[in-house]
Amino acid sequence: xxxxxxxINEKTxxxxxxxxxxxxxxxxxxxxxxxEWRTNTPVLVQDKCRQCLLCVPVCPDVSIPVKxxxxxxFDYDHCKGCGICASVxxxxxxxxxxxxxx
Amino acid sequence: xxxxxxxxxxxxxxxxxxxxxxxxVMPAFPITPSTxxxxxVSTYIANGEIDTEFIPVESEHSAMSAAIGSEAAGARxxxxxxxxxxxxxxxxxxxxxxxxxxxxxxxxxxxLSGPININCDHSDGMGTRDTGWIQIYAENNQEAYDNYIQAxxxxxxxxxHLPVMVCQDGFITSHAVENIELLEDDPVREFVGTxxxxxxxxxxxxxxxxxxxxxxxxAMEAKKAQEDAxxxxxxxxxxxxxxxxxxxxxxxxxxxxxxxxxxxxxxLIMGSAAGTAKAAVDELREEGWKVGVLKLRVFRPFxxxxxxxxxxxxxxxxxxxxxxxxxxxxxxxxxxVPAALYRNKVMLESVNYIYGLAGRDFTVDHVKDIFxxxxxxxxxxxxxxxxxxxxxxxx
Numbered sequence: 197x198x199x200x201x202x203x204i205n206e207k208t209x210x211x212x213x214x215x216x217x218x219x220x221x222x223x224x225x226x227x228x229x230x231x232e233w234r235t236n237t238p239v240l241v242q243d244k245c246r247q248c249l250l251c252v253p254v255c256p257d258v259s260i261p262v263k264x265x266x267x268x269x270f271d272y273d274h275c276k277g278c279g280i281c282a283s284v285x286x287x288x289x290x291x292x293x294x295x296x297x298x
Numbered sequence: 299x300x301x302x303x304x305x306x307x308x309x310x311x312x313x314x315x316x317x318x319x320x321x322x323v324m325p326a327f328p329i330t331p332s333t334x335x336x337x338x339v340s341t342y343i344a345n346g347e348i349d350t351e352f353i354p355v356e357s358e359h360s361a362m363s364a365a366i367g368s369e370a371a372g373a374r375x376x377x378x379x380x381x382x383x384x385x386x387x388x389x390x391x392x393x394x395x396x397x398x399x400x401x402x403x404x405x406x407x408x409x410l411s412g413p414i415n416i417n418c419d420h421s422d423g424m425g426t427r428d429t430g431w432i433q434i435y436a437e438n439n440q441e442a443y444d445n446y447i448q449a450x451x452x453x454x455x456x457x458x459h460l461p462v463m464v465c466q467d468g469f470i471t472s473h474a475v476e477n478i479e480l481l482e483d484d485p486v487r488e489f490v491g492t493x494x495x496x497x498x499x500x501x502x503x504x505x506x507x508x509x510x511x512x513x514x515x516x517a518m519e520a521k522k523a524q525e526d527a528x529x530x531x532x533x534x535x536x537x538x539x540x541x542x543x544x545x546x547x548x549x550x551x552x553x554x555x556x557x558x559x560x561x562x563x564x565x566l567i568m569g570s571a572a573g574t575a576k577a578a579v580d581e582l583r584e585e586g587w588k589v590g591v592l593k594l595r596v597f598r599p600f601x602x603x604x605x606x607x608x609x610x611x612x613x614x615x616x617x618x619x620x621x622x623x624x625x626x627x628x629x630x631x632x633x634x635v636p637a638a639l640y641r642n643k644v645m646l647e648s649v650n651y652i653y654g655l656a657g658r659d660f661t662v663d664h665v666k667d668i669f670x671x672x673x674x675x676x677x678x679x680x681x682x683x684x685x686x687x688x689x690x691x692x693x
Contacts, residue, residue, distance in 0.1 A: 198497075218507065
């Protein structure tokens with residue numbers, strides 16, 4: 197029987213953890229708000245964006261959501277502010293701002 | 299049970315066992331004196347005798363990394379190395395254990411640099427004693443073969459799920475050809491069984507993350523669970539040994555007690571030099587000395603309680619280390635054995651000796667000299683000369 201990892205929390209005794217802390221679930225990174233680590237923040241300038249989507253595949257944190265073929269605003273819960281999107285944007289539509297706030 | 303009488307080196311014996319087990323994957327990088335093992339396995343593969351996937355990697359760091367990935371993916375995986383190769387695997391050894399992967403590594407013991415030297419001592423294996431691997435040491439080619447076959451059922455037992463290091467002495471065991479009794483292929487395959495991990499990466503519909511980052515609120519509990527598995531391993535090692543005895547007729551435990559029953563003086567030793575010590579004991583017994591050898595087979599988990607019981611009652615003990623700890627007081631066994639005795643309240647005279655570093659000869663006469671010294675110490679005629687080097691040139 198697989199351990200139900202949703203029932204494990206910071207009060208679980210050592211005997212109740214999974215072996216090697218194996219995680220029996222997919223996509224759990226979304227529960228970890230790594231955006232808190234950000235010291236620089238990308239800001240989308242809507243007027244300049246041509247929806248070429250070049251920024252999407254280069255994001256190491258999958259923090260540029262796409263819906264119906266168009267990119268949406270950044271997922272700031274997970275964006276670490278690396279700035280790769282800003283440097284690949286051919287239209288200067290992504291500006292890097294100092295600090296954690298967009 | 300039918301056995302096959304052969305003559306083989308330790309490396310050949312382990313390669314033969316690998317052929318019989320037919321593991322799924324072997325990533326390996328050559329290093330003296332273990333090079334022959336991947337070389338011979340490659341030949342078995344090239345001849346179509348086994349279907350193991352051999353991955354020629356660019357270093358031992360990569361060998362252990364590939365082994366971890368492969369084992370986590372769900373494949374029965376093993377590798378071989380020696381000395382600096384094991385040192386280069388260091389970081390990954392800890393990951394293999396903490397990710398609870400039942401890998402098997404055959405270690406052909408060779409000294410660590412420097413000075414650079416290719417001959418036997420236990421500094422490589424001892425250096426990794428706190429990496430969380432089970433460690434089993436062999437006296438000769440027969441034990442290297444037998445231990446190897448037992449390694450998989452130990453590692454893969456759900457109570458354990460820890461990697462196993464199967465050790466034999468470089469050149470002395472790995473390259474010397476001795477008589478051996480091999481088992482037939484089918485019983486070995488049946489003994490080892492098919493590897494069926496419960497959780498593995500290449501398992502569609504059952505996602506699992508292996509080795510995720512752990513915050514402080516969980517990491518200490520994970521380490522305790524890993525330590526508990528090492529404790530459980532003791533029981534499993536004995537169960538597997540019992541099953542192995544039924545198949546082969548050869549008996550194994552945490553250690554071998556050779557003529558220790560009524561012994562006043564015991565030498566505790568690991569690896570090939572145990573054979574030398576036994577030969578000396580036989581000669582001394584002829585002269586009426588009550589002497590014996592305790593050959594440690596399982597170094598991790600460390601059988602502290604069982605050792606204590608086996609040593610209780612002897613007058614003096616020689617603790618033999620084929621490794622220097624550079625701690626200013628003793629070798630690794632010289633530290634752990636007295637700790638076990640003290641913890642279990644068995645107080646006996648013990649002397650820690652360092653021998654055989656980087657292939658230095660260790661002979662029957664050296665063993666006899668040590669027993670003579672033990673008697674002097676036990677009789678109170680001399681102070682225990684702790685941390686003493688055997689067969690060393692000195693002013």
